Amino acid sequence: MTARPCPLLVSKRPDPEPCRPQDLGKFEVTVRDGAARLGRLHTRHGVLDTPMLLPVINPNIRTIEPREMWEKYRVNGLITNSYVTWKHERLREPALADGIHALLDYPGVIVTDSGTFQSYVYGDVEVGVEEIVEFQRDIGVDVGTMLDVFGRPDMSREEIEHAVEETAARAPASLAAAGENLLLNGPVQGGLHEDLRAQAGRLMGDAEGPHRGFAVHPIGGIVPLMEQQRYRELFEILLAARATIPPNRPIHLFGCGHPILFPLSIALGTDLFDSAAYALFARDDRLLTPTGTVKLGELTEWPTHSTALFPHTPAEVRSMERDERSTLLAHHNLEVTQAELARCREAVRKGTIWRLAEQRSHASPRLREAFEWVLEQLEETEEGPVGESALRTIASTDPVRGSSEQFSDDIDGRPHLLHLNALLAMRWRRPGSWWDGSTDKAERVVILTGAAPPWRDSALGSAVAALAEEPRTIVLISTPVGLIPFTLEDVSPWCHIDCADSLWQMMLDEEEIDVWLDDLDLADLPLDIHICQPDPEGEAGAENRAAIRQWIDRCAIVDKLSLFCAIPPSAACELTEGMTARRSRTDRMVNVNFGEQHCLSPRLPDGALSLTLAGARRLHALNPTPPTTFDEGVTPSESDHPGIPRVLLMDDAIPFVGQGRNVIQGFVLGADAHLIVGQPCLVVDSQGNLVAHGTANATADDMAFFTKGIAVKVRDGAMK
Numbered sequence: 001m002t003a004r005p006c007p008l009l010v011s012k013r014p015d016p017e018p019c020r021p022q023d024l025g026k027f028e029v030t031v032r033d034g035a036a037r038l039g040r041l042h043t044r045h046g047v048l049d050t051p052m053l054l055p056v057i058n059p060n061i062r063t064i065e066p067r068e069m070w071e072k073y074r075v076n077g078l079i080t081n082s083y084v085t086w087k088h089e090r091l092r093e094p095a096l097a098d099g100i101h102a103l104l105d106y107p108g109v110i111v112t113d114s115g116t117f118q119s120y121v122y123g124d125v126e127v128g129v130e131e132i133v134e135f136q137r138d139i140g141v142d143v144g145t146m147l148d149v150f151g152r153p154d155m156s157r158e159e160i161e162h163a164v165e166e167t168a169a170r171a172p173a174s175l176a177a178a179g180e181n182l183l184l185n186g187p188v189q190g191g192l193h194e195d196l197r198a199q200a201g202r203l204m205g206d207a208e209g210p211h212r213g214f215a216v217h218p219i220g221g222i223v224p225l226m227e228q229q230r231y232r233e234l235f236e237i238l239l240a241a242r243a244t245i246p247p248n249r250p251i252h253l254f255g256c257g258h259p260i261l262f263p264l265s266i267a268l269g270t271d272l273f274d275s276a277a278y279a280l281f282a283r284d285d286r287l288l289t290p291t292g293t294v295k296l297g298e299l300t301e302w303p304t305h306s307t308a309l310f311p312h313t314p315a316e317v318r319s320m321e322r323d324e325r326s327t328l329l330a331h332h333n334l335e336v337t338q339a340e341l342a343r344c345r346e347a348v349r350k351g352t353i354w355r356l357a358e359q360r361s362h363a364s365p366r367l368r369e370a371f372e373w374v375l376e377q378l379e380e381t382e383e384g385p386v387g388e389s390a391l392r393t394i395a396s397t398d399p400v401r402g403s404s405e406q407f408s409d410d411i412d413g414r415p416h417l418l419h420l421n422a423l424l425a426m427r428w429r430r431p432g433s434w435w436d437g438s439t440d441k442a443e444r445v446v447i448l449t450g451a452a453p454p455w456r457d458s459a460l461g462s463a464v465a466a467l468a469e470e471p472r473t474i475v476l477i478s479t480p481v482g483l484i485p486f487t488l489e490d491v492s493p494w495c496h497i498d499c500a501d502s503l504w505q506m507m508l509d510e511e512e513i514d515v516w517l518d519d520l521d522l523a524d525l526p527l528d529i530h531i532c533q534p535d536p537e538g539e540a541g542a543e544n545r546a547a548i549r550q551w552i553d554r555c556a557i558v559d560k561l562s563l564f565c566a567i568p569p570s571a572a573c574e575l576t577e578g579m580t581a582r583r584s585r586t587d588r589m590v591n592v593n594f595g596e597q598h599c600l601s602p603r604l605p606d607g608a609l610s611l612t613l614a615g616a617r618r619l620h621a622l623n624p625t626p627p628t629t630f631d632e633g634v635t636p637s638e639s640d641h642p643g644i645p646r647v648l649l650m651d652d653a654i655p656f657v658g659q660g661r662n663v664i665q666g667f668v669l670g671a672d673a674h675l676i677v678g679q680p681c682l683v684v685d686s687q688g689n690l691v692a693h694g695t696a697n698a699t700a701d702d703m704a705f706f707t708k709g710i711a712v713k714v715r716d717g718a719m720k
Contacts, residue, residue: 013071015107016046025183025215027250028665028709029698032677034397034415035242035269035389036353038345041215041250042708043142044181045101045109046076050250051266051344053257053337054079054111056276057104059091063279063330066106073338076108079274082136082144083115086127099140111185111274112136114145129170133177133184143216145185146174151221153192153233160191163221168203175209186214187254189221192233194240198385201244216272217245218252226256231370234261235268236386239377242269243385243392248705259290259340260364263357264371266344268393278337282329285318290340291363296329306339308332351401354414375413394419396699398678400564401492402605407480407499417481417493425519426640427562428485429569435544435551436471443470444526445517448486449478451532452504453496455489456587459532466530467548474522478508483516487556488563490588491607553581557592557600557609561619564608564679568641571622575599594618611680613716616693619644619680625688629670630704636673645675646682647703647712649691657683657692658719663712671700683712692717 019026019042031038041048057066057080069075085091085100095103100110114132127135129147136144147170151163167189178184186204190197197219207213219241225234238253245251250271253261257275265273281288285296289304299314308331309317317325347353361371377390399420411417433439446466451458455477463475463486475486480503484494497503507529508516517523554576561567561575575594582591592600599615602608611619623643628635648670649657657663663683675681675696683692694714703711 026708035393050271054274079111082112095139111143114147130177137182143183148187151189171207183215187220197240218254223255229366239389240385243389278333288333306332306335400606404498405493434471443472461533461535565644645672660717666707668703
């Protein structure tokens, strides 16, 4: 009997569907984690799901056929060189007659370069600025590239300034030549100069043509840096350019394609990569791995497996003819590249892309140096484009996490923890009253140490005992990442740190304690340190236990309203007067009532707040006005507690959102600058009336630019 082939190996992958005409060139973000994002760029030959690599195809040398890339490796887009195709008549004529997709036998998205890189390698190119764009348009390219001026890192500042200015000067004519259907790359030059990269990003981002501006912004002139492993400068360029590139445009690292660079690049906002490394390295008998490059001649066994290499040993591959060996290694390199990108995308979905970047940073001393430099920018932000980009990375990150946080030496530099700690330092305040009804000033700080979470089990007894002994006590918990108020004991990642048991027993040193107390504005109070106990020792506090627990619960809601909703603590205290709460079997608050109304619940996965419609109405009543429109600018409030963030909705969308539909990008007229991704917000009309409430799915800056995707995930409409 003849074995039947596996259908998965012989099935044909269907050709992509073209986007709707009104979506051509639009970019939407489906998942975000700070600067990292999963997106969809809409083109005439389907959707480019980002972040992704565009494998470089040389029309003259096809190590792996484009059709095989589509069928076998699910490569949705590739890049080839329009200048090479234009220059060779045997390629130019069929491309003009039948289109670039037929020439390459590839149904997916085709991106083309313009010849700029050839000018860097070989000297001046022979084609004109408008001519090369018109050629890309005429052969049916999906995303073309204008002929920019390559800025080498070794050029003088004057030469780099010329590259930036001349590239920007060519932009209007290039966009006009592109016509209605060709999307165009607007490269960002600027060499090693932070200010010039930001200037180039602004100039190219502002450029407009008869039909649209640029669809994608590649960061140009970086190949020499990668060849020399000057990774710190590479990421400085990326951060500087990101400060001014419109957020609704994908960022492409031109010529970057080694897997080792993917995690940190994506964590800092890169959407697209391209490279011929999969083929070039293979011809040199080199294998790509997620942690570096290895030479075939040095191997006895494979350090990284792939379906291409699994049937062979290194010795067997070395014995192959050169062309056969190169092809086999190219398949391996492309497979490893695709696998690492899939790993990165999954990390963005799970909120762990920064942790993956940390892990990969240890694979190379140069990459580790670059990663540590990035941490410095995040932790000690300075003025300038790089500092602005670093601040946006932190501010655009959802500060809480619904899963465990793996401990590492670099944990303090993760953007979401930096954001959470910044909110704590900025918005947390001492209690204004105490469980015994007094309103005197705080008398002391007690730090509880020596126990792992959940602290409502392991440390509640010590907290109750300390408060029973002195009602005007501020109780803090010592964690491996610093001090937090006991009232926030269920907020993740603080309470979900995955680390050795010994770290929970370790007390912060005196200098660290002083820094944290200063951040919390508690340095003026006497300090005691108590060992965590699950139950009050002896009878201390037993008679007042219920009153103390109710006070702790109330303070927890006040603190969370302040941190995550920017409600002034005094207003939160008034809201919670007489509040009641239902507890779960694990002793967590699950429903919180203000009076007779269920208004909010602490979210079980991460400890942040989930509002009900009644709760949204209560918070809306504190500030029933609309935010400023984007035309007036998105300006930060001078107050630490400006109230729950609001999103201003277009009139046309009110009937739908008011019934509970999500807020779609493009229908937002304005938003408060302190909007936090993943946290509660209100949706209001131009008069300030409540339309709906939900969680923000984008920052205010993003909402000002994007025209596709979800801006607010609505929890409930107010007009049902």
